[in-house]
Amino acid sequence: MTARLQKLQTHLKMASQSDIHLYTAGTPNGIKVTILLEELGLQYKTTNIDISKNTQKEDWFLEINPNGRIPAMTDKFTDGSTIRLFESGSILQYLVDRYDSEHKVSYPHGSKEYYEVNNWLHWQMGGLGPMQGQANHFTRYAPEKIPYGVSRYQNETRRLYRVLDTALAKSESGFLVGDRVTIADISSWGWVSSAKWAGVDIDEFPNLKTWLYKLLERPGFEKGRHNPTKHTAFEMAKLSEEELDAKAEGARNWVQAGMKADAKK
Template identity: 45%
Template sequence: MIDLYFWSTPNGYKVSILLEELGVPYRVIPVHIGKGEQFQPEFLAISPNNKIPAIVDPHGPDGEPIALFESGAIMMYLAEKAGAAGESFLPAGVRQRCEVIQWLMFQMGGVGPMLGQAHHFRKYAPETIPYAVDRYTNEATRLYRVIDKRLSEAAFLGGAAYSIADMATYPWLRAYKWQGQDIEDYPHLKRWYLEVRGRPAVQRGLAVLEEKVDRSGAKPDGERWNNLFGSAQFDKH
């Protein structure tokens, strides 16, 4: 059974969705990032960058346990480990595989970091900085246009078939309003968004730790803000 170190963030959902799609048994180990649990030594031994998600597979490639952090690396590992079932989400053929991986890297290098900055400056920053709000809202718009154009040419990001690239990207687009976007402006993206959202495994993946999700919309403050965005990130752990 896979141990999934998880909190209810877009990067966490990427892995829970894939595990549900693969039907792989897993155990959720909550890491409450608002309480600073990501800085605990036992978690840092698994995820030295103090970020979720992370996994521990007690039966790694050589039969020994393996620990992995970075959601994209975790997704590739899980898809490959699953064999034939995983090949539907990360193809074995070089051309198709490269198509999927490049869009996974697009999410890892662009969608996640830039939309995360849009979230921060539009919703969480302690003061409004117009330059930052405009910069990251505009970058979100650009990325949405890239995705919309791609989905005008292919059914899914990696091509004709649903893949780990779609699973990685969808959780980040759920908060499109936070990013200053209107999904109605992107018809091809909207078609894809609704199709991915409707998958039963996606719904199950998004339900992980649902009881822990803060739906109040309140901005974190005090120790919680410090653990998420403040000096706790820069302390020596």
């Protein structure tokens, strides 16, 4: 065996080895990563970050994600060193780029489908997540109900749901891109599953509702959504508005406390 071939084989072996450690919580952004990890069949360790206690603001966590948000991840890189990943979209891209060589949930780099997946990933990161997050805040966590804020962000979330619903109506496969589930679907699924928490009725969007429950049938989604904690969005969707507000009461206090702490830094 030539030295060049040995070097290549060593590189390939190192590239396939992982030491994935995910620091996360059971939020729409957090479960994106665990769902993808399960879909890829990868081994990984999970640390549950208690965001109600601001664990994500501790110095050790900030070394992994200086922005102090979940999810964050470390892995063994191809040269044996440690690589850090933060921002959920970045983590999803890293995982498929490095570990999905068979394109189970991705498309070859440079293909039209590859760029279409990127379109939807960036759309979710820049639109659906932030807008629905604000709908959550003004609907559930604000110390007082501000009708303008509630209406503004619920309506924008509905508009974005309509974009998804329209795209899925044109899909022959039932997925956002091509003939397979991808990170385009995975990135948005956790947000859509929590529609009721944002004050949005999923029944307004029949294609999106079909997509939501179709993906729930996949073992990777079912297992990944419950890591690191039980995913309760579908149970929450059965509650009345009064019951949901009561559920939000405890969280409202630590959300407000966290905002005050951030403002002082």
